[in-house]
Amino acid sequence: MKAVGVKDGSNRPELMQIPQPTPSEGEALIRTLRVGVDGTDREVIAGNYGASPRGQDRLILGHEAVGMVEDPNGTTLNSGDVVVPTVRRPPPEGANEYFQRGHPDMAPPEMTLECGINGADGFMCEYFTSQPEYLVEIAAETARRGFLIEPVSVLEKALELALSSRSSFQWSPETILVLGNGSLGLLTVSMLADSADVYCLGRRDRPDPTVDIIERLGAVYVDSRETPVTEMAAGYEPTDLVFEATGYAKHALQCVEALAPTGVGVLLGVPEPTRFEIDGARFHKEMVLNNKALIGSVNAGKQHFDAAVDTIESFPPWFLDAFVTTVAPVESFHDAFATGDDVIKTAVEFDSVWTDWLTQPLRVISSGSTGDTTVRQ
Amino acid sequence: MKAVGVKDGSNRPELMQIPQPTPSEGEALIRTLRVGVDGTDREVIAGNYGASPRGQDRLILGHEAVGMVEDPNGTTLNSGDVVVPTVRRPPPEGANEYFQRGHPDMAPPEMTLECGINGADGFMCEYFTSQPEYLVEIAAETARRGFLIEPVSVLEKALELALSSRSSFQWSPETILVLGNGSLGLLTVSMLADSADVYCLGRRDRPDPTVDIIERLGAVYVDSRETPVTEMAAGYEPTDLVFEATGYAKHALQCVEALAPTGVGVLLGVPEPTRFEIDGARFHKEMVLNNKALIGSVNAGKQHFDAAVDTIESFPPWFLDAFVTTVAPVESFHDAFATGDDVIKTAVEFDSVWTDWLTQPLRVISSGSTGDTTVRQ
Numbered sequence: 001m002k003a004v005g006v007k008d009g010s011n012r013p014e015l016m017q018i019p020q021p022t023p024s025e026g027e028a029l030i031r032t033l034r035v036g037v038d039g040t041d042r043e044v045i046a047g048n049y050g051a052s053p054r055g056q057d058r059l060i061l062g063h064e065a066v067g068m069v070e071d072p073n074g075t076t077l078n079s080g081d082v083v084v085p086t087v088r089r090p091p092p093e094g095a096n097e098y099f100q101r102g103h104p105d106m107a108p109p110e111m112t113l114e115c116g117i118n119g120a121d122g123f124m125c126e127y128f129t130s131q132p133e134y135l136v137e138i139a140a141e142t143a144r145r146g147f148l149i150e151p152v153s154v155l156e157k158a159l160e161l162a163l164s165s166r167s168s169f170q171w172s173p174e175t176i177l178v179l180g181n182g183s184l185g186l187l188t189v190s191m192l193a194d195s196a197d198v199y200c201l202g203r204r205d206r207p208d209p210t211v212d213i214i215e216r217l218g219a220v221y222v223d224s225r226e227t228p229v230t231e232m233a234a235g236y237e238p239t240d241l242v243f244e245a246t247g248y249a250k251h252a253l254q255c256v257e258a259l260a261p262t263g264v265g266v267l268l269g270v271p272e273p274t275r276f277e278i279d280g281a282r283f284h285k286e287m288v289l290n291n292k293a294l295i296g297s298v299n300a301g302k303q304h305f306d307a308a309v310d311t312i313e314s315f316p317p318w319f320l321d322a323f324v325t326t327v328a329p330v331e332s333f334h335d336a337f338a339t340g341d342d343v344i345k346t347a348v349e350f351d352s353v354w355t356d357w358l359t360q361p362l363r364v365i366s367s368g369s370t371g372d373t374t375v376r377q
Numbered sequence: 378m379k380a381v382g383v384k385d386g387s388n389r390p391e392l393m394q395i396p397q398p399t400p401s402e403g404e405a406l407i408r409t410l411r412v413g414v415d416g417t418d419r420e421v422i423a424g425n426y427g428a429s430p431r432g433q434d435r436l437i438l439g440h441e442a443v444g445m446v447e448d449p450n451g452t453t454l455n456s457g458d459v460v461v462p463t464v465r466r467p468p469p470e471g472a473n474e475y476f477q478r479g480h481p482d483m484a485p486p487e488m489t490l491e492c493g494i495n496g497a498d499g500f501m502c503e504y505f506t507s508q509p510e511y512l513v514e515i516a517a518e519t520a521r522r523g524f525l526i527e528p529v530s531v532l533e534k535a536l537e538l539a540l541s542s543r544s545s546f547q548w549s550p551e552t553i554l555v556l557g558n559g560s561l562g563l564l565t566v567s568m569l570a571d572s573a574d575v576y577c578l579g580r581r582d583r584p585d586p587t588v589d590i591i592e593r594l595g596a597v598y599v600d601s602r603e604t605p606v607t608e609m610a611a612g613y614e615p616t617d618l619v620f621e622a623t624g625y626a627k628h629a630l631q632c633v634e635a636l637a638p639t640g641v642g643v644l645l646g647v648p649e650p651t652r653f654e655i656d657g658a659r660f661h662k663e664m665v666l667n668n669k670a671l672i673g674s675v676n677a678g679k680q681h682f683d684a685a686v687d688t689i690e691s692f693p694p695w696f697l698d699a700f701v702t703t704v705a706p707v708e709s710f711h712d713a714f715a716t717g718d719d720v721i722k723t724a725v726e727f728d729s730v731w732t733d734w735l736t737q738p739l740r741v742i743s744s745g746s747t748g749d750t751t752v753r754q
Contacts, residue, residue: 101546106638107638164544169478170478249657277652277654279652284648287629287671289647289673290486293538294664295542295664301546
């Protein structure tokens, strides 16, 4: 079957032929529909992050997937169920405490594999196998945009951690600053723009499609070349919540200056190596005297995938049209890895069964055994 | 009446004579029993922090107080109630949102006064007046150690924030690192040593009374000259929770390296001005990939004072004897401001009515109007 992967020592993705997997007992066979591409994929391709599976000299890419159950293979799933896989899997030694507690997203890097990223093949191939516990079932109608559920799940987890950190007193963010107008930044703006005043910081000249999206969502675009993070409070206003979605290490500290009292900065990006001087006392004093918090967050749990489904359903239809700039068939997968100011979010398409659902009435079949309603093509 | 204060431009505390206050409507008159001294008092005296009340050229010191209601003056209090005052009061403009919401401890510095610290007189005087809402009633038996309730309340709030920040997943701290063996550090060790493995970092040669206390509490003393914060994880073990109680700005960043995955660092100290170089990427990456959190915390709310009462009651009696090294009558208040390796926690004593309670049976009088039981001398 066709797969997109990267060989060890190479720094470009390739179309590969690999054997179609056979599900083991307890695993279902999933037909891949679409797989998104993000900054982590580019880091993996560049060799800055991640690793091939043990004993392999190549990694199949892709961690933002949506697929359809091809063969339930005796699991609780039904043929035709639309599913989104989570990313983390137990390491070769077996499930550790983080997996046993249902919080693999909280495991340190050395205690988990990450499909398509670190030590386990991803989903950029025609079929993959999975135990049901690593799959989130979604409505068939969401299949087309299902590859956005994983990145939004990362935001759901980060938001949950941020809100939890302020849950011992009355607090709700009225102003939010998103650092970065990349795909994760724009998803953050789209998720939050209805519930707060949102600023999004970028470094683009107008006209620019990301600036257009930010403004159409009702948020304010801030050019960081004119107003850097450290000037946000004075230039605009202090913000209750900051999402750091650039991976620029100075932002992790500077964001504290942009926060209003009792504010919380959420760190999502992974930085390049860098050293720099800071006003350490200012950072420390701001944190203490203004009751501020900094929260690091990576990956997401199944509950965050579930929350992401609802969030994506709430996005205005125009947003998805403007946000997803490329969906490339697997044969021309390179188009999904292209970069440029006009590129926002891209995906590789392996199958497009939902086109049938969109052009003809959905044939809803009630599954007698589980009571679930499933959609088959 | 006698008071201990500091004049503007001076850097030493003085015994002053000031008029005894008359309670306004809604205020009770409180007879001061004991008032603790801490690092903040020393910062105020040195002129590094705080300010005299508007229109005054001196500040009455003291924010860690315990007193007894002398005249309820028509409030809900009863004569003889033992009370601990909270520290924050509304600014001259009046109560703002933080006070209205019942969270004055979350107000930024410019939106609150702090008794004995910033813009409002403290409690180091024979009598003070207060509205009941700024007083926490405690049992008469706790009066002697009541001046420890305020510093412990600060720890209760910090712990609450730390636990809240991890409340969205299963987490409880099994290992804790306390940075600093000053009075706040030792109170932290005493509060937590029964529920976790606690390390306390200091820079003292043995024999030393603080090291003795740390070890008698069952915690491990770590000499930072041998094992700095950055070496704690390798030299001992990573810890789930770090309390920064030194105000050393580098600790605010270095503590992240001492944290176990999903750990939280709580910042309590206020640093001196300082700039330094950091490995910004390491800090940022550790925060993100290991789901770590940093929480700044200052002051405390009434609920934290209530929690502190229970905590102090749980301290072993020997701890208080070893911890409180000086209780100086107001006439020799200078003894409570002395420093040295044998000095741990000190207080100024204005009245000692409880000596009667300790040497003769308590005369318990039931108050018919409220149903509360109050103790009178």
